[in-house]
Every structure is written in C-alpha cells, then in structure tokens.
Amino acid sequence: MTLGEPLLNISIFGAFVAVTLVIVFRASRNNKTAADYYAAGRSFTGPQNGTAIAGDYLSAASFLGICGAIAVNGYDGFLYSIGFLVAWLVALLLVAELLRNTGKFTMADVLSFRLKERPVRMAAATATLAVCFFYLLAQMAGAGGLVSLLLGINEAVGQSVVIAVVGALMILYVLVGGMKGTTWVQIIKAALLIVGAGVMTIWVLALYGFNLSDLLGAAADNSDAAVLEPGVQYGLTDLSRLDFLSLALALVLGTAGLPHVLMRFYTVPTAKEARKSVVWAIWAIGIFYLFTLVLGYGAGALIGKEQILSAPGGVNSAAPQLAFELGGSILLGVISAVAFATILAVVAGLTITAATSFAHDVYANVIKKGRVEPNGEVRVARITVVVIGLFAIVGGIGVQGQNVAFLVALAFAIAASANLPTILYSLFWKRFSTRGALWSMYGGLASALVLIVFSPVVSGAETSIIKDVDFSWFPLTNPGIVSIPLGFALGWLGSITSSRREDAAKATEMNVRSLTGLGAEKATKH
Amino acid sequence: MSNAATPTNDETFARIENSDRFRELKKRHRSFVLPVAVLFLVWYFAYVLLADYAHEFMSTPVFGNINVGLLLGLGQFVSTFAITTWYVVYANRHLDPIAEDIRADEEATIDEGAKR
Numbered sequence: 001m002t003l004g005e006p007l008l009n010i011s012i013f014g015a016f017v018a019v020t021l022v023i024v025f026r027a028s029r030n031n032k033t034a035a036d037y038y039a040a041g042r043s044f045t046g047p048q049n050g051t052a053i054a055g056d057y058l059s060a061a062s063f064l065g066i067c068g069a070i071a072v073n074g075y076d077g078f079l080y081s082i083g084f085l086v087a088w089l090v091a092l093l094l095v096a097e098l099l100r101n102t103g104k105f106t107m108a109d110v111l112s113f114r115l116k117e118r119p120v121r122m123a124a125a126t127a128t129l130a131v132c133f134f135y136l137l138a139q140m141a142g143a144g145g146l147v148s149l150l151l152g153i154n155e156a157v158g159q160s161v162v163i164a165v166v167g168a169l170m171i172l173y174v175l176v177g178g179m180k181g182t183t184w185v186q187i188i189k190a191a192l193l194i195v196g197a198g199v200m201t202i203w204v205l206a207l208y209g210f211n212l213s214d215l216l217g218a219a220a221d222n223s224d225a226a227v228l229e230p231g232v233q234y235g236l237t238d239l240s241r242l243d244f245l246s247l248a249l250a251l252v253l254g255t256a257g258l259p260h261v262l263m264r265f266y267t268v269p270t271a272k273e274a275r276k277s278v279v280w281a282i283w284a285i286g287i288f289y290l291f292t293l294v295l296g297y298g299a300g301a302l303i304g305k306e307q308i309l310s311a312p313g314g315v316n317s318a319a320p321q322l323a324f325e326l327g328g329s330i331l332l333g334v335i336s337a338v339a340f341a342t343i344l345a346v347v348a349g350l351t352i353t354a355a356t357s358f359a360h361d362v363y364a365n366v367i368k369k370g371r372v373e374p375n376g377e378v379r380v381a382r383i384t385v386v387v388i389g390l391f392a393i394v395g396g397i398g399v400q401g402q403n404v405a406f407l408v409a410l411a412f413a414i415a416a417s418a419n420l421p422t423i424l425y426s427l428f429w430k431r432f433s434t435r436g437a438l439w440s441m442y443g444g445l446a447s448a449l450v451l452i453v454f455s456p457v458v459s460g461a462e463t464s465i466i467k468d469v470d471f472s473w474f475p476l477t478n479p480g481i482v483s484i485p486l487g488f489a490l491g492w493l494g495s496i497t498s499s500r501r502e503d504a505a506k507a508t509e510m511n512v513r514s515l516t517g518l519g520a521e522k523a524t525k526h
Numbered sequence: 527m528s529n530a531a532t533p534t535n536d537e538t539f540a541r542i543e544n545s546d547r548f549r550e551l552k553k554r555h556r557s558f559v560l561p562v563a564v565l566f567l568v569w570y571f572a573y574v575l576l577a578d579y580a581h582e583f584m585s586t587p588v589f590g591n592i593n594v595g596l597l598l599g600l601g602q603f604v605s606t607f608a609i610t611t612w613y614v615v616y617a618n619r620h621l622d623p624i625a626e627d628i629r630a631d632e633e634a635t636i637d638e639g640a641k642r
Contacts, residue, residue, distance in 0.1 A: 075584075075595055079577055082602045086570045089609055093559040213590030220591065229585040230577040230595055241578050248574040252567070275617060282610050286603055428556075505536040512539045515551055516625045518632055 005329050006151045012337040017169060020188055020341075024173055024181035033524060037178040037378045038105040038356045039266040041524040044183060046273040050280020053264050055186030056349040057084075057255075057281070058193060058288055060142045060342045061408050066289070067322070068315035070296020072305055074219070074227025076234055077296055079244070081289035083251030088285065090256040090420075092278040097271040098427045098514040099262060104521050107262045108361045111422050114506040116434040118366050123441040125361035127418040128259040130445060131411050132354040133395075135260070136347060136388075138407035140167070140396025142316075143343045149313035149320060150336040160397045166340075167393035170347045174355070174385045179267060182348045189345040192338045194284060197291040200335070203326050204298035215294065218301035227300055243476045247409060250480030254412030257419030260353040269523035298322055347392065355384040410452050413480045417444030417487035425491050427514060433502055436495030444487030451479035542632060551624040558616055566609055573598055 031037050044052070062084065069077025103109035108124035143166050144159045153159055173181055208215040216228055226232050234244035255261060265274045299308060299318040302325050311317040323335040359381035364372045399407075421440045425432040451474045452458065460470035474482075513519055542548050577584055577595060584595030 075577070075599075078596075078599055079574070082570075082573070082599055086566065086602055086606055089566050089606060090563065092610060093563050093613060211590075213592050216591035216596075228591060228593060228596070229581060231581045234578065235581055244578050245574065248571070248578075252570055272622065275614065279610055279614055282606065286607060290603060428560075505539070508543050509536070509539040511552075512542045512548065515555060516542070516548070516628045516632075518539075518542070518629050 005333070006153075008329055008333040009150050009336040012333045013340045016188075016192075016337050016341050017344075020173070020185050023184045023188070024177035027180040027184055028177045031178045031180065034105070034360070034375075034377050035521070035524050036180070037381065038263075038352070038360065039521075040178070040180040040183055042267060042269050042521065043523050044267045044273075046268060046276025047280050048187060049183070049264060049268050049273070049277035051190045051284060052183045052186040052267075053261065053277055053281035054194070054284035054288070055188075055190030055342075055345050056260060056264060057285060058190065058342065059139060059346045059408070060146065060339055061138065062288075063193065063197070063292070063342060064142075064146070064313075064316040064319050064339060066292045067296045067299060068308065068318035069233075070227075070293060071219075071223070071299035071303070071308055071318040072315050073233040074224070074297075074300070075230045076232050076244075078293055079230070079234075079248070080251070081292060083248050084255070085282070085286050085289055087252045087255035088278060088282045090253065091261070092275070092282065094427070095256045095262070095423060096265050096274045096278050099423070100265045100268070100271045100274040101517045101520045102427075102510055102514045103266065105263070105266055105360050106357050107259050107419065107423070108357065111426055111437060114426070114503055114510045115432075115437055116500075116502075118369075120434060120437050120441075121361050122366050123438055124419075124422070125357045125366070127414065127441050127445050128357040128361075129354055130449075131257075131259055131415050131419070132350045132357075132388075133391075134407050134414065135258075135411040136350045136354075136392045137395045137399050138411065139343050139347050139350070140392050141399040141407070143340070143396065145313055145316060146336075146339055146343070149311070149317050150332075150339070154312065163396045164393050166344060166347070167389050167396065170344055170351060170392075171386055171389035173344070173348045174351050174389075175382055179352055182345075182352050183264075183267060185341075185348055186345045189338070189341045190284065193342060194288050194291075196335055196338050197288060197295060200298075200323060200326060200331075201291040201294045204294055204302070204322070207298075207302075212294075215297055215301060219297040222302075223300040223305035227297070227305075239475055242481070243478060246476050246478040246481035249484055250409060250413040250416050250478055253416035253420050253480075253484055255415075257415035257423060258411070259357065259415075259419070260349045263353050263356065264349075266521070271517045271520065295319060295322060302326075351385055351388050351392070354388050355381045358384045409478050410448065413452075413478055413483060414445055414448045416480060417448050417483035418442075419444075420484075421487040421491045425495070426510075429495075430507065430511075431495050432491065433495040433498035434500060435498040436491045436493070439494035440487050440491030443490040444483055447483040447486050448479045451476075451483060455479070538632060542628060545628075547624055547628055551621065551628070554620050554624070558613070558620075562609060562613070566605065569605060570602065573602055 035041055066077055066081050069080060099110050102113055107128060108121045111124045112120040140163055144163055173185055220228050234240045268274050268277055299322040303321050308318045311321060320332060320335060324332040359377050363380045364377045418441045422437050454472050455474045455477055456464060456472050457477050458464055459466045460472035586594045588594060588597060
C-alpha cells in the first residue's frame with residue numbers, strides 16, 4: 001500500500017531542495033575563514049539560531065516517531081516529548097552562555113580550556129564523533145523507512161538509491177554552504193515543520209469542536225481505552241518500568257551534551273544571543289510537542305491503532321496517514337516533503353559538527369599541535385565532510401530496516417554519560433582535573449557502548465539486531481541509568497585522586513571569561 | 527588572539543576574579559541556576575516516577591476525559607516555559623548589567639595585553 005501519489009510527494013520535496021540549494025549557494029559567498037565555515041561568522045541572531053536549533057533537534061524521529069507513539073501507545077508516547085523538552089532547561093541554565101563565552105568552534109574547546117589540552121581534546125573529539133555517528137545512522141535508516149511509505153519504493157535496491165541521494169545532497173549542502181548554508185536549511189525546515197504541524201493540529205481540533213476532552217474520548221473509543229493512561233508501553237513489567245526510568249534520565253541529561261546542539265551556540269555573536277536562541281528553541285520545540293500530542297491522539301481517533309500498525313512504516317506512518325485523511329494527497333505531499341527535509345537538515349547539522357570536530361580538534365590541535373597553514377583546517381574539514389557523507393550512506397544502507405529508536409537513545413545516552421559530566425564539572429567545579437575528564441569521558445562512552453552491546457537490543461530478544469544468538473546479560477534497552485551516574489562518579493573520582501596541578505591561570509581566565517564574556521570570540525565582519 | 531597567554535592577560539583575569547563585582551556576579555549566577563536546576567529536575571523525576579509507578583493516581587479523571595496524568599504532563603510544559611521566562615528576566619536584570627560593566631572596563635586592557 002502506498003499513500004497518495006509518489007510523484008507529487010517527490011516534486012514537492014524537489015521544490016524544497018531547489019529553493020534551499022539556491023539559498024545555500026548565495027549564503028556561501030562569504031565563506032572565507034574557519035569562523036565563517038564552522039560558525040557562520042557568528043553572525044546569526046538569537047531568533048534565527050533558535051529556529052535553526054529547533055530545526056536541528058526536531059528530527060524525523062521526533063515528528064513521525066512521537067506522533068506514532070502517542071497514536072499507538074498513548075500517554076507513554078507523550079512522556080518522550082516531555083523529556084526532550086525539559087532537557088532544554090539544562091542547556092539554558094547551565095551550559096549555553098558559559099560555553100559560548102569560553103569556546104571557539106567545538107565542545108572540546110571548552111573542555112580542554114584549563115586542562116591538559118591534547119588528551120582531553122582527543123577524548124572530547126572521540127565522544128563527539130561517536131554521538132554524531134549513531135545519530136547519523138539513525139537518521140539515514142529513518143530515511144529508508146520513510147521512502148517505502150511515501151514513495152512506494154519497497155525493494156531494498158530502490159531504498160538504497162534514495163539513501164544515496166539524500167547522502168549526496170547533504171554532502172553538497174555542507175561542502176558548499178558550511179555552517180551558514182546548513183543553518184538556513186534548518187531554519188526553513190523548522191518553519192515548514194512547525195507551520196505544517198500547526199495547520200494539522202488546528203484542523204484536528206476543529207473536527208472535535210476545539211474540545212480536547214472529546215478528541216481524547218474519540219481516540220480511546222477508536223483505538224484502546226488505555227491510551228489515556230500511562231503504562232501501555234512501559235508499564236508491563238518491573239524491568240520495563242526501570243527501562244523507562246533509564247530512558248527518562250538519558251533524555252533529560254543528553255540534550256545539553258549533544259555536540260551538534262552545542263556547536264550551534266557558536267553561530268551567534270554574544271552569550272546574550274545564545275540565551276535568546278535557547279529561549280526561542282524552547283518555545284518552538286515546546287509548542288511543536290504540544291502539536292504532536294493533538295496529532296498523535298488525532299491519528300488514534302481518526303485512523304485507529306489497527307490501521308496505523310498494519311501500514312508500511314508501522315508506528316511511523318501515523319502522521320502521514322493523518323495528513324492524507326485530513327487533506328488528501330496534497331497535504332500528504334507537503335508533510336512528506338517536510339519529513340524528508342527534516343532528515344536532510346538534521347543530517348547536514350550532524351555532518352558539519354563531526355567534520356569540524358575532526359578538523360579542528362583532531363587534525364589541527366592534536367596532530368598538528370596548532371601549527372596549521374591558513375585554510376588548512378577548513379580544507380581538512382571539507383574532505384572530512386565527504387568521507388563522513390560516504391560513511392553515512394554505506395552505514396545507512398547497512399542498517400536499513402533496523403530498530404532506529406535505539407540508535408537515537410544510544411546517542412543521547414552517550415551524550416549524557418560521556419559529555420555532560422565533563423561539561424558541567426569543567427564549568428562549575430574548580431578541582432576538576434585532566435584525569436577526571438579522561439576517566440569520565442572514556443568511562444562514560446565505554447560503559448554506554450558495552451551495555452548496549454550486551455543488551456536485548458543487540459541479541460536475545462525478538463526485536464534484536466542479531467536474532468539467532470543470545471549473549472545479552474544487561475536487561476535494559478537504555479544504558480543511561482548505569483552509565484550516566486558512572487560518568488559523573490568517574491569524573492569525581494579521577495579528580496580527587498589526581499596529583500597533577502592544573503594550570504591555575506587558565507582556570508582563572510576560564511572562570512572570568514565564562515561569566516563575563518570578556519575576550520569571547522566575536523562575529524566576523526565582512 | 528584572545529587567549530594569548532601574556533603575563534598582562536593573566537594578571538588582568540586574576541584581578542577581575544578577585545574583584546567584588548565579579549564575586550557578586552558569580553554569586554548571583556550560581557545562586558539562581560543551581561537551585562532552579564535542582565528544582566526542575568526534582569519536579570521532572572517526580573513526574574516520571576508517578577507516570578512509571580502510580581498508574582492509578584495518574585488515571586484519575588479530573589473533567590471529561592482529562593486525567594491527572596495529562597494535567598501533570600502539561601504542567602511540565604508550563605513549568606518549562608515559566609522557568610525559561612523567569613531566568614531571562616533575572617539574567618537581564620541581575621546578571622547582564624554587571625557583566626557588561628566588567629567588560630566595558632576591561633576590554634581595552636585585554637586587547638592591549640593580547641597585542642604584546
């Protein structure tokens with residue numbers, strides 16, 4: 001079964017690509033220095049950057065995944081969106097401004113500021129690349145699933161071609177447009193996504209006389225009375241409840257450690273604009289998640305659980321099916337194009353983050369020890385973009401049909417266990433040391449990875465990646481509840497046992513800079 | 527470059543760190559963000575634990591098909607928006623003026639130090 005007319009879906013998406021390509025080419029004219037390429041010359045305003053953050057953050061998983069989860073699992077789906085939103089307060093209160101004031105291009109700039117630079121930078125770059133890699137794979141795999149639903153391409157070869165096209169487009173955007181082009185793609189996509197979801201929300205509410213209670217009643221009647229109560233998905237056993245707690249922890253602490261989110265704070269001229277960006281992002285993301293609540297229950301009410309689950313794409317098909325039900329093939333075409341644009345924009349943001357981290361942290365500062373010829377860094381970054389793009393295409397084809405949600409949850413768990421402890425410690429704890437940073441980052445990263453490998457996600461359950469063997473011993477699908485406290489504990493333990501004297505002058509400089517913005521990187525002038 | 531490690535720069539930063547203005551800025555910043563961070567995390571985890579373990583309580587109908595769980599969930603949205611606005615007002619009023627003062631007084635010194 002295919003929904004709507006694939007040709008129409010493709011042409012609306014094609015129009016989006018054409019418009020954004022023109023904008024990217026125009027925006028790229030001023031890309032001269034590293035600050036231009038990595039941080040868009042720090043010239044975006046807070047509202048622009050906030051919209052781009054929303055564009056970066058609201059991935060296809062957020063849109064299709066949460067709508068579908070609410071339609072099928074009801075209240076338990078709603079819980080995801082709350083974790084994803086509340087997490088932004090960590091970024092707003094504890095991270096965004098201090099990070100903007102202290103760093104230059106990457107998360108590692110801040111983490112290695114007052115510690116022994118090369119090992120800490122290398123660890124931060126490793127964690128950055130790991131998070132980007134899993135997030136990227138999830139997005140590429142999601143693209144494959146979307147294709148089968150919206151374009152009617154069900155065979156693996158066709159899906160692979162589409163993944164390759166998405167990958168190639170993404171390489172083109174990032175190669176040509178750098179951070180400026182990527183940001184514009186994200187801004188346009190965020191606007192389309194929020195307006196599109198908003199129109200559908202008002203439409204659904206209008207059908208029920210703008211009475212939320214009636215809408216919920218219809219969803220309960222049509223799908224399952226339990227959708228209004230918590231526990232459909234996670235309430236079955238004690239283990240699944242614990243798993244939910246683990247996920248909730250990873251969601252709320254992961255966001256402020258996501259490198260592609262952190263990097264966006266460098267695209268604005270001052271810390272005050274960084275604060276404004278987060279405020280805009282919180283409103284945009286919050287309102288969007290409120291829309292998904294209505295859309296999810298709307299899909300449950302108007303389409304029903306059975307029909308959603310039996311369609312190709314399963315849970316993810318709730319939002320597209322609802323669009324078709326409401327506005328026929330035109331609205332479906334628009335929503336599908338927005339969903340594709342979403343994948344493209346998120347993938348572009350991840351790629352430029354990974355490439356920047358490799359070129360700026362690993363190549364320029366660790367390998368070349370800071371002695372790079374002008375433009376050498378950006379050249380390496382561009383080459384890295386192509387390499388990462390090719391990896392993402394091959395990886396995306398490889399993970400087709402896999403359980404996508406776990407890849408995203410894993411990225412959040414790594415961000416929360418490997419990145420966040422070190423970020424918070426280095427901003428707020430004077431005694432934090434190089435050893436603490438290394439233990440925390442490598443320990444958090446390794447424990448999250450190991451626990452995932454030996455969890456039912458990888459082996460031993462019906463939905464596992466490897467089906468016939470069982471080498472699992474960790475019972476939860478999300479490692480957060482173990483690996484996040486471990487990351488914090490290792491950072492503390494490493495610091496109090498360390499005998500190395502850290503650079504006191506650097507600590508003073510970081511302390512003053514982070515709060516006052518004195519000597520912070522300024523916008524480039526053209 | 528801003529992070530050129532000239533003695534002048536280090537001295538300037540040390541002097542600022544020991545100044546009353548900076549101490550006041552740091553105190554105001556921490557005494558807001560740390561308690562508020564604890565507050566919203568406790569509220570979030572209280573909500574998560576209720577949703578996870580107190581199904582009956584969360585399913586209590588309030589009016590129509592709206593139950594306690596939905597209201598508490600929407601409450602998380604409201605508190606997030608409210609804390610965001612609260613912090614912005616606080617920062618504009620109590621943090622930015624001091625930070626701007628320090629910057630205005632010191633930027634010239636730092637730039638000179640960097641040139642040496």
